[in-house]
Amino acid sequence: MKRIGILGGGIAGLSAAWSLEKARRAGQEIEYRLYEAAGRLGGVIASETVDGCVVEAGPDSFLTEKAAAAQLCREIGLGDDLLGSNDAERKTYIVVGKRLIPLPDGLMFMVPTRLVPTALSPLFSLRTKLQMAREFLFPPQPATGDESVAEMTRRHFGQETVDRLVSPLLAGVYGGDADELSVRAVLARMAQMEQKHRSLTRAMLAARRQRGRSKTATPPLFTTLRGGMSQMVDAIAAQLPPEWVHLSTEVHAIDRVERARRAAQREPTGWVVETPFGPERFDALILALPAWGSASLLRPIDHPLAEALSGVPYSSSITVTLGYEIGRLLSLPSGFGFLVPATENHSLLACTFVHAKFAGRVPVGKGLLRCFLGGSRNDELLDQSDARLTVIVLKELEQILGLKAPPSFVRIHRSRQAMAQYGVGHLDRVQLIRDRIAELPGIALAGNAYQGIGVPDCIRTGQEAAASALRAGHVTAVAAGTR
Numbered sequence: 034m035k036r037i038g039i040l041g042g043g044i045a046g047l048s049a050a051w052s053l054e055k056a057r058r059a060g061q062e063i064e065y066r067l068y069e070a071a072g073r074l075g076g077v078i079a080s081e082t083v084d085g086c087v088v089e090a091g092p093d094s095f096l097t098e099k100a101a102a103a104q105l106c107r108e109i110g111l112g113d114d115l116l117g118s119n120d121a122e123r124k125t126y127i128v129v130g131k132r133l134i135p136l137p138d139g140l141m142f143m144v145p146t147r148l149v150p151t152a153l154s155p156l157f158s159l160r161t162k163l164q165m166a167r168e169f170l171f172p173p174q175p176a177t178g179d180e181s182v183a184e185m186t187r188r189h190f191g192q193e194t195v196d197r198l199v200s201p202l203l204a205g206v207y208g209g210d211a212d213e214l215s216v217r218a219v220l221a222r223m224a225q226m227e228q229k230h231r232s233l234t235r236a237m238l239a240a241r242r243q244r245g246r247s248k249t250a251t252p253p254l255f256t257t258l259r260g261g262m263s264q265m266v267d268a269i270a271a272q273l274p275p276e277w278v279h280l281s282t283e284v285h286a287i288d289r290v291e292r293a294r295r296a297a298q299r300e301p302t303g304w305v306v307e308t309p310f311g312p313e314r315f316d317a318l319i320l321a322l323p324a325w326g327s328a329s330l331l332r333p334i335d336h337p338l339a340e341a342l343s344g345v346p347y348s349s350s351i352t353v354t355l356g357y358e359i360g361r362l363l364s365l366p367s368g369f370g371f372l373v374p375a376t377e378n379h380s381l382l383a384c385t386f387v388h389a390k391f392a393g394r395v396p397v398g399k400g401l402l403r404c405f406l407g408g409s410r411n412d413e414l415l416d417q418s419d420a421r422l423t424v425i426v427l428k429e430l431e432q433i434l435g436l437k438a439p440p441s442f443v444r445i446h447r448s449r450q451a452m453a454q455y456g457v458g459h460l461d462r463v464q465l466i467r468d469r470i471a472e473l474p475g476i477a478l479a480g481n482a483y484q485g486i487g488v489p490d491c492i493r494t495g496q497e498a499a500a501s502a503l504r505a506g507h508v509t510a511v512a513a514g515t516r
């Protein structure tokens with residue numbers, strides 16, 4: 034019987050556990066155990082219903098085009114609960130001075146693909162608009178190596194595009210800094226487009242023409258689950274043998290069987306996991322932890338690997354969710370919400386109008402605003418009290434939206450060191466990590482530190498780690514674990 038240990042019960046660890054469970058049901062001779070330090074599964078995914086509204090502590094949806102998440106939901110019986118974003122309402126605003134300026138139609142991330150809306154938009158100065166035209170006609174030289182997203186944007190579209198568009202988008206999505214994030218890791222497609230077409234505008238127009246020719250209907254940009262993202266966590270957990278899932282069980286060390294049993298001169302295969310409840314032995318381990326967590330467990334085993342892992346920076350974030358009677362939100366424009374450039378000197382990074390983004394997650398007659406703070410821009414806010422954060426958010430919502438009405442409820446969630454930041458050179462770091470991991474048979478990594486921070490990417494890494502653990506050799510003649 035092959036034994037596999039999964040460390041971490043976020044979506045990456047759960048996705049690995051579900052893959053192993055499917056293999057077991059298909060007849061493979063395996064046992065697995067999942068260890069989660071917290072008293073609940075899901076990691077940063079946590080949903081609750083307040084006043085009939087679905088309130089999310091972490092992710093509220095996933096990108097539809099990344100198929101792994103919706104596929105997993107269907108497998109675990111949640112197909113009917115998948116809900117697409119209400120794209121007819123999709124409009125995002127940028128705060129500039131005291132105004133909310135809509136992103137011009139046809140903008141694809143930072144690339145304008147429609148002339149008239151961009152030319153007429155007050156979001157950009159004439160100088161930036163001329164630079165956008167120049168990018169199409171006389172594109173800059175492509176980069177020779179990795180660079181920051183801000184550097185690439187600046188070369189193509191100028192500093193104002195960094196300030197008003199790219200920085201707020203990346204702060205909103207990654208809690209990250211455009212001057213730090215790697216274009217090759219975060220916007221791989223753009224980096225490839227630049228190499229091929231030099232002009233990003235030409236490349237995007239070509240991609241749009243291609244899509245226009247395809248006969249399939251455009252799917253909604255985002256997908257979520259009607260009852261909250263935690264549905265996914267609960268549905269996977271319901272499929273796993275409960276006695277194999279150990280909550281409130283932090284793994285504080287791992288070691289090779291070889292080392293643990295050196296005195297007995299045993300075969301050098303397998304791994305020992307140490308928890309407060311004693312050691313347990315496995316053929317393979319899936320470390321579905323933040324990179325800093327994997328680093329501390331792997332440090333005694335492979336120091337350079339631990340150094341590479343601990344070099345992946347993380348940012349923290351705060352969400353402040355406010356419930357309202359919809360009649361009190363009359364000053365809100367239509368759309369999905371707004372982003373706040375750092376140059377505007379607000380604490381808010383972004384705000385989502387949840388009732389507009391998804392139909393059916395907020396009861397008719399109610400409105401829900403989800404505000405984001407923190408990120409790499411403002412980490413010290415994490416230590417502010419809930420009362421202080423509420424005051425900050427309400428004051429800024431009044432300044433930005435003219436919203437004076439008090440909310441009927443407030444929920445505040447802090448996610449500490451939860452969002453991996455892919456800095457310039459991230460892909461080289463990941464390659465180094467891969468090379469070193471290949472020297473540790475039976476160890477696989479999963480989670481948001483490597484190949485994408487979104488929920489679908491984490492699910493995919495969990496599946497790949499499970500496949501790798503299933504391929505690993507297994508410990509011979511070793512007794513089952515102690516628990």
Ligand SMILES: Cc1cc2nc3c(=O)[nH]c(=O)nc-3n(C[C@H](O)[C@H](O)[C@H](O)COP(=O)(O)OP(=O)(O)OC[C@H]3O[C@@H](n4cnc5c(N)ncnc54)[C@H](O)[C@@H]3O)c2cc1C
Pocket residue numbers: 040041042043044045046068069070071074075076077078090091092093094095096282283284285321322323326350351352448451452479480481482486487488489491
């Ligand atoms: C506020 C926020 C909003 C987001 N919004 C979106 C979004 O809208 N769409 C999207 O696609 N993505 C979003 N993301 C990103 C995405 O949710 C995360 O990248 C993903 O959920 C991370 O999953 P994970 O399993 O890798 O890590 P985690 O969820 O961090 O899980 C890791 C788990 O490991 C456990 N652990 C740590 N150390 C140990 C140990 N020694 N022993 C045992 N257990 C341990 C932790 O307790 C934790 O439960 C968001 C993230 C945040 C924080």
